[in-house]
Amino acid sequence: MAAPQPSRLTSPSREPEAGGRDRYFSRLAQERPDIALCRATTVVTRTLDEELAGRQLTMAQHLVLKMLSDVGPCSQQELSEQLRIDRSVMVGCIDGLEDSGLVRRERHPRDRRAYAVTLTPEAGPVLEEAESGVPHLLDRAFVALTAAERRTLTRLMGKILDVH
Amino acid sequence: MAAPQPSRLTSPSREPEAGGRDRYFSRLAQERPDIALCRATTVVTRTLDEELAGRQLTMAQHLVLKMLSDVGPCSQQELSEQLRIDRSVMVGCIDGLEDSGLVRRERHPRDRRAYAVTLTPEAGPVLEEAESGVPHLLDRAFVALTAAERRTLTRLMGKILDVH
């Protein structure tokens, strides 16, 4: 921790700020991986939101369709757990998909508490188009990283996620 | 994209789920670094919040005190930009610190639109205590990573942050 500097406020002159006041964030991100992670995720999330703005599906809805396509009909609970989306958020997510006619809430035959969320035939093309946009999405979000660095990132995130 | 499976719902039996329905997230995190990043950050943020729950300062307030201590009095604008905290959030953040008597809103001598947020003598010990907790905080948040992996993470996040 550096000694507090004398009460010098931002100078309106063009001198290069010996205290590093204008590049302070870089230094902070160097010594605080937690802050760096949070701020970088904000940047990535913003990029994702921009990219998805014009499209038909939100990211959550895209993931729901993908999981249903991969493993078959699921309860909202299963979708929530595996996609790490809160149950109460999943409600609105499925609402939207149902309104668009991409999924149906059928009753689970053996557990009438649960739905069996099921894909409709209309979902196929929509999901396929969304999937086709993923590579471009990742390229924009991770422009700064090489392919090898993206794999490293994936590995590190996997380790963090594994310990809950 | 795997072919849609037949309409088989979650079986109540104990058979090991050939479809991988119960480990679906692991597969998803492997192929979607963006999702992995967002979910891992949620995990880290939760850990941080738990750790900070009993303490006097929020993470944002801690960072404000640290920056003021490092570079001297700043306007809220400078704090917002460098700490990547929204201006409108910074207001409440400084409010809290002022109520606790740790900073004062003095007027900037050459720009009466801006404040000169200034540390009080009481801030020293509080900041020092907060700083002393950081290593333990990081250890909890990144239990899953070795020291080398944490440095790698810091480097990758830095690259993402550099391109804005």
Added chain:
DNA sequence: GCAAGATTGTCTGTGCACAGATTATTTACG
């Protein structure tokens, strides 16, 4: 069989991040 607890989907309220409008002040320009 039945009472107690767990689970599913839903709803509500809180807190945070973000965009936009507002006011006071400063800077730029004709």
Added chain:
DNA sequence: CGTAAATAATCTGTGCACAGACAATCTTGC
């Protein structure tokens, strides 16, 4: 000088994530 544009702090409203409560239904222990 004096008007227009830019900036600092603030306030308001929106959208999202999360915790907790709730009713309906299932499961478990006795």
